[in-house]
Amino acid sequence: MRISARQRQARLATRHRLAVKAATPEEAAASVVALHGTDPATVFLSAGARLAAPGPEPVERALYADRTLVRMHGMRRTVFVVPAALVPVVHYSSNLVIARRERASTLKAFGAGGWDEAWLKDVEESVLRILAEVGEATTQELSALEPRLREQVRVSVGKPYEGVISVGSRLLGLMAMEGLLVRCGRASATWISSIHRWGLAPEMRELAAAEAQAELAGRWLAGFGPGTEADLKWWTGWTLTEVRRALTAVGAAEVELDEGVGYVLPGDLDEVPEPEPWAALLPALDPTPMGWQARDWYLPPAHRAELFDRSGNVGPTVWWDGRVVGGWAQRADGEVVWRLLADVGAEAAAAVEAAVHEQAAGLAAWLGGVKVTPRFRTPLERELSAL
Template structure:
């Protein structure tokens, strides 16, 4: 059995994910394909993930890919997380990861509606609410904001108690319609680092909507893309990333004829059969990645790049803050001061050359951002540093 060391995994990461400077790509679409999907829970992450990977990119370039060319599309999927997908991957995710999320959402919402006394039949209520929203959007090719939809469909304006401390209303119905691929988040009416979309029928947004694959085919394609970007990874990594089952992952690995390899620490990882060659050394490199970047969030087992810094980078719910990288390892995080100046907070010693390179990246990012960008996900190390100022 071939062995893939942690060092080789880090080399693969730098090259495949286009974050080693010599591996950077030329467009947001290429950046997304390099990591399969981009995290979009925070709107700014999409832009900053592209900034880290594209040789020269501006906000307008990412906007164009999302809202004009529409080669990148926002879609709720794995682990009930919002991602930006390359358009050609949508037929795979719709019947698999998104359908799984949609099913769980429907069951939860229907139960909440009955418990709250809104309707005796929760499924019937949701079906009617969905149908009314779709009817309103049918006559609006340019889409409508959540507020406009709520005003046009009063029944979804109710407040429904969900889990402990949770109350949901109209946006939850729109979220479900997005998970089922009936509607998409269209043009953003806010700034690039905010999310105020015009919800739009999928057929209006995409034109010719490609037919979805079968569920097994969809999972197979998602696993194939993940292995191409993140392999070698373990079965547990895939189950976590997909938010799926061991059975679905094992079926996909078998269908792909994935090859087992041994990893440092004794685990078993998987590679595509045409991806067994040793990865080229990308040379020395540094990178600054945003909160919830797909590279940071790509594996469940992250020790090979995260080392001892998990508790200083990830919050208690498993969300990653900003990260600073040297040669495929997380060595710290980055933060902004009140004036928007980016600085690097190291969690371990690095060479003087790497420190200068990180400072150069911080200056480049400061210039690109042109001011502060607030985040709901702050690395514990960064939070402690702010509190000490």
């Protein structure tokens, strides 16, 4: 069976809650498996683009009060915000392997400071005791209570990116990767801040790696399918053997795509109805444009140089009816501005302009004067923000 690019765009529109909005941040996050969390603002903007009633308050409540969304490292060592029920799946499918590599790298780096594995373990146990007593603390607060976290070591000596890091900056993140700590609270007055509070991680159900990978692959196919082996390998960071094993475990069905062989969940072969034309302003690092390795079916190659940075991070994008047609940014005064890059025809261009204008006004309203600058800036975003 063949699934056309147009059908893929229709699936994306409804399943990613872009044409049919979600009622809660948890539903918005689950629609794309997880929200990218490397840039704190992305979490709020990505959720807002999918919510019927967007705004920072429901996202903050889910993250810090209800804790139904959890910020954690996951696939490709990237920070994500995931529904709480998915934490064990991400941890056992992807995080543990990354954590083992990170521990080995940390021990090597700290060895330059004269600190061995026993010393590191003693510091870790001290951090756990402190958090058991105080409940939550920032890195700075923990460093005041455990001074060894302030110790510094020079890393990558002799390389262009040589620098000095503190024990705390490396160790606390490692402990979180290993499932010992969790980012559990905001430590700044603004929701775009990356400063957070640490707490002890709650117990999680244990899963075999293969079982967790099968569940994660199934969730990805439900939201992003059809996709190729290469797409899933890129998104997860797994080996090709792991990808194929997971696809087999979920009984993925083969389909024909423009890129070659793709996969969907069993029973997901029927055509889906196309929604009414829709517009969306998606932020930098949004999970939809970052969901596949092969992107020609929704993002023309001619636009990539303007919309991506040199490391492959996508900037803010303008979507129309399932395709990326431009980019947007905020000016210094907070105004949302955009530019269309694709020629969609005069009639469609008028409809796009009207829809995007409405979206921009709504976005500016709930931002309430907050200025968001992406952590990874792209050529078009820089140009537009300077207008």
